[in-house]
Amino acid sequence: MNLLCQEPVAPVTSPADLLGIALALEREAVLRYRELAGMMDGRGAVETAATFRALMEEERRHVEAVASVSAERIGHVPDSAPFVWRLPPEIAASWEELAGRSDLTPYRALSLAVLNEERAFAFYSYIVSAATDQAVREQARALAMEELDHAAKLRRQRRKAWRASRRESGDAAVRVEDLAGLASLASALAGETVGILRAAASALDRAGKTDDAGALAGIADDLTPLITGPGPAPASVDPVLGEGRNLRSALAALERMAEIFSDIAEGTRDEAVWLEAQRIFGIVVGHAVRLAERSR
The missing domain is CATH 1.20.1260.10 (Ferritin, core subunit, four-helix bundle)
Known part of the structure; x- marks a missing residue:
C-alpha cells in the first residue's frame, strides 16, 4: 500500500530545511485538528471532538518544541510558509475533501486522520532514507516516530468510534471460536x-x-x-x-x-x-x- 503518490519533491539537505518542513506540517495539523474538533462538536460527537483537541494541543507543543530546537541549532525559527509546497499533496487534498463532506461521522474523521498521520510518517521515512546528513537523518527519524505514535492514538479512538456506531445500530460484537x-x-x-x-x-x-x-x-x-x-x-x-x-x-x-x-x-x-x-x-x-x- 503506497501512502504517498510520490517521494518528497526536493531532497532535504540541511537541518534548517527539515525544521522548516516540520514546522509547516505541524502547523497544518494544528489547524486541521481544530477544524475537526469543531465539526465533531457540531455533530454532537463530544468524545471525538475532545480527541482532536488533545491532538491539536499536542501538535501545538510540537510546534513550540521544533521552534526551540530551531533556535538552538540554526540560530532562528524558520518561516514555515516557504516550505508548504514541499509537504505531501495528498494530506492537504484529503483534509479539504473531508471538510466538504456532509456525511462525516466520527469513524470517517478518525480514519482520515489516521491515514494522514501515516502519510506524515512515510514522508519523514523517505527523508531518512534519502538524507546524507547524519543530523537530518536522526531528526527525521524522531519526527517519524512521533507521527507513528499519533496514528496509534487515533486508531484506538477509531476503534471506540466503530464500537459506538455499532451499539447505536444494535449490532452485537462478533466472536468466533475457531x-x-x-x-x-x-x-x-x-x-x-x-x-x-x-x-x-x-x-x-x-x-x-x-x-x-x-x-x-x-x-x-x-x-x-x-x-x-x-x-x-x-x-x-x-x-x-x-x-x-x-x-x-x-x-x-x-x-x-x-x-x-x-x-x-x-x-x-x-x-x-x-x-x-x-x-x-x-x-x-x-x-x-x-x-x-x-x-x-
Missing part, C-alpha cells in the same frame, strides 16, 4: 461485500466511469476466494447515485468488513484465529484505503 467459524464468517461477509462491489462497479460502468468500475471489480475478484459457500449475495445500487456515492457505498462495505476482522483479532485468544483474522484484515483494509483515495 478457524472453521472464522472461515464461515469470512465467506458470508465477503459474499455480501463482493455483491455490493459488483453492483456498484456495474453502475459505474454504465455511467462511463470505466476506471473506477475496473477498480471495484478488481477488489471483488480479490475477495472472492474468501467465499466458500454460495456465490456473492445479490445487491443493487440506486442508478441515480453519482460516482462519488457509488464509490462510498462500496467503501462503507469494505470498512465494515475490515473493522469486524480487526475486532475478532483483538478479542480472540486463539493464535490461529488471530493470524487469519489479521491476514484478512490486512487484505480488506488495504483495498479500503485505496478506494478511499478514489472516493475523494
Whole structure:
C-alpha cells in the first residue's frame, strides 16, 4: 500500500530545511485538528471532538518544541510558509475533501486522520532514507516516530468510534471460536461485500466511469476466494447515485468488513484465529484505503 503518490519533491539537505518542513506540517495539523474538533462538536460527537483537541494541543507543543530546537541549532525559527509546497499533496487534498463532506461521522474523521498521520510518517521515512546528513537523518527519524505514535492514538479512538456506531445500530460484537467459524464468517461477509462491489462497479460502468468500475471489480475478484459457500449475495445500487456515492457505498462495505476482522483479532485468544483474522484484515483494509483515495 503506497501512502504517498510520490517521494518528497526536493531532497532535504540541511537541518534548517527539515525544521522548516516540520514546522509547516505541524502547523497544518494544528489547524486541521481544530477544524475537526469543531465539526465533531457540531455533530454532537463530544468524545471525538475532545480527541482532536488533545491532538491539536499536542501538535501545538510540537510546534513550540521544533521552534526551540530551531533556535538552538540554526540560530532562528524558520518561516514555515516557504516550505508548504514541499509537504505531501495528498494530506492537504484529503483534509479539504473531508471538510466538504456532509456525511462525516466520527469513524470517517478518525480514519482520515489516521491515514494522514501515516502519510506524515512515510514522508519523514523517505527523508531518512534519502538524507546524507547524519543530523537530518536522526531528526527525521524522531519526527517519524512521533507521527507513528499519533496514528496509534487515533486508531484506538477509531476503534471506540466503530464500537459506538455499532451499539447505536444494535449490532452485537462478533466472536468466533475457531478457524472453521472464522472461515464461515469470512465467506458470508465477503459474499455480501463482493455483491455490493459488483453492483456498484456495474453502475459505474454504465455511467462511463470505466476506471473506477475496473477498480471495484478488481477488489471483488480479490475477495472472492474468501467465499466458500454460495456465490456473492445479490445487491443493487440506486442508478441515480453519482460516482462519488457509488464509490462510498462500496467503501462503507469494505470498512465494515475490515473493522469486524480487526475486532475478532483483538478479542480472540486463539493464535490461529488471530493470524487469519489479521491476514484478512490486512487484505480488506488495504483495498479500503485505496478506494478511499478514489472516493475523494
